[in-house]
Amino acid sequence: MQKKFYGIVDIGSNTMRLVIYLQEKAGHLREVENVKAVARLRNHLNTENQLTEQGLDILINTLQSFREVIRTYSLTDLVCVATATIRQAKNQSDIINKVKERTGLPIRVLSEKEEAFYGYLAVVNATSIDEGITVDIGGGSTEVTYFKNRQLMEAHSFPFGALTLRSFFKDIIPEEKEIFELRHFLMEQFSSLPWLAQKQVPLIGIGGSARNLAQIDQALKKYPLAGLHQYKMQVADIQSVMAYLVSLNYEKLLKVEGLSSDRADIILPAITVFSSLYETVQAESFVLSRKGLRDGVFYEQLSKEFGTYLFPDVLEDSIQELINDYDLHPKQILHVQSLTRKLFHQLQDQTAVDWQDADWVLLKRASYVFNLGKYIDSESSSQHTFYLLANRTIDGLLHKERLELALVASFKNKTVFKQYVQPYKDWFSKQAQKKLRSLGALLKFAYCLDATRRQIIDDFTIEKTEIGIDITLYCSQDWMPEKYQAEKQKKHLEKSLKIPIQLHFKKAVE
Incomplete structure (x- = not known):
């Protein structure tokens, strides 16, 4: 059988990624290439919410670099999606046109609803969890969904992410008062969605910050099993990781096993989101999903082939x-x-x-x-x-x-x-x-x-x-x-x- 390769470029507010998938015999997609660039496009939105020339240059240069990798594969399909920063940029049309002109890549800007939906779709097709709350914290937005019997019931996108929430802290290592103020803000935001309250279901974390939280917890526990997908934590574990990180200075924070150096300055705001949402939901546990937005986009693509966007039995x-x-x-x-x-x-x-x-x-x-x-x-x-x-x-x-x-x-x-x-x-x-x-x-x-x-x-x-x-x-x-x-x-x-x-x-x- 001829190998089929699929590619996706994910233009996030904090990082940009190129992922290449190989379609397996059974129809599933296996990741064979994952290229990451810390672009931090969110930092290049000016006071008028326009992406600056410097930000545009970073975006185009990164995409041109990705194109060199793409050329080594014969792709059946390539999708390029953008999330919060490009979505919120006032000069979005100009960005899309210049990227198309300089790189040949057509950007599809995901709506808030689409971004939340793809996160949900990845979770229900990669775990056996029938009911839960998903949370995907990016650089410029945070998506939450509630699903029951594997069906999407509610979805929302908050206009804040790990990069924007960093403004609550004067330094990388926050004071107790600053954490309290951020928690107060987050609890107010989460309370605006009645469907989040006291659901007592698993809270499923998606994205790089959730991954880093799980990796740090595994390192602290000297966890004997390999792999992160479907790794389970309790609220005490999240609090323990938070307390450990807050006790360090920035130099030591950079050396924490399991923490990517490019996330060292945003991990504490992100963990505060997880712990605050855990409390709001009164969650049964925190479960990490390695599958997220990018996988969700392709699960939708596969649905055209299989007639449904939900796999009947994940296991x-x-x-x-x-x-x-x-x-x-x-x-x-x-x-x-x-x-x-x-x-x-x-x-x-x-x-x-x-x-x-x-x-x-x-x-x-x-x-x-x-x-x-x-x-x-x-x-x-x-x-x-x-x-x-x-x-x-x-x-x-x-x-x-x-x-x-x-x-x-x-x-x-x-x-x-x-x-x-x-x-x-x-x-x-x-x-x-x-x-x-x-x-x-x-x-x-x-x-x-x-x-x-x-x-x-x-x-x-x-x-x-x-x-x-x-x-x-x-x-x-x-x-x-x-x-x-x-x-x-x-x-x-x-x-x-x-x-x-x-x-x-x-x-x-x-």
Whole structure:
């Protein structure tokens, strides 16, 4: 299949970016190039709200630089969008004409409503959050939306951003009184929208400032997982980061791990926005979305191809990407999944194992991606499976859910499981760890029943005996390889269930 590349130029008030996407087999877009320039166009609006000649030169020179990168790709489509600063500039028409003349790029100036909509669209197509408030703080504006059942209910754009709010502080490191005054201003602004009040839903942060907040929090905690998308924080975490940054001088602030040097002077106003909005919403948590406006623009583009701008199941699409990327076998997956489902429910009924419906949901997810690390190396498949699933962004899963998936899908034995879970042992109780281990042992056993990928086991029965359980498996073909693997691996299931298992292989009645 011929590769399709798409490009977007995002002209923001603080930064400008060129992002190139590659369309995957399943239709999704994967970022392959991301070029950033700190243009700070907001600082080049004069008292009459016109972009100055100096600002225009910075804009055009940056776009010409982007064009050099663009030339290395054969793009199916290229979009150039501009937000608050160009939107608010009185000489907008002149800017658009000169940019077109000098660079050949036609600028599409997004309305406040469009900018908010694209942020919402990115979040609902990149997470499994059904109801929430999004916040995207740029240099010159802040967009908030409320969605429920994945449908946009409310949207608003405030005419202030991290650069404009900096005026509340005399110095980079503010005094307590200045923070109080900014919070008072923000709480008044947010209270003007009744639909924000006490929603008690996740607050989803979009954009560079939200990203930096999450990165700093991860650095302070020595967070053991890779990735930022769907990283979850509580209000205490936001307050802790704020208190830490305020305690530093500017020189030390520039060296904070996780904080981009070009955001050092605007991060404190931005965090004040997040904490004030968190309080207004009485949010359940703060969740970072790496996907934002640029992704939303292309989700709308894809909607023309797929007929809807909402992907039906975000997580299902992500799992399908993994199946495609690692050449997994759909026929085997469906067969093993069927065996696993029956094993799960029958063992649940006939043993004392503490499995719930939610555990089946996790087990089903893991059955799609079990042992995918063999794509890299069959001998160390378990290690690769765990690392890939634990550290790869999987749209639709929070970080802890991603880790649970990795632990179950990579199960090899109790010793290796303990090695994997060791850095995260505080994340799970001992009981939760035992349950994850039992689910992993069950899944590994089920895959042994299709060791040769021939789907020879048509059915099975489970019978409880005085000393344990008997599993009788009915086979359509020679079962020697499956029997060897199942007998070898059943010990892990026996240990987790604390019950002996006898296996009986028989020819299926035709």
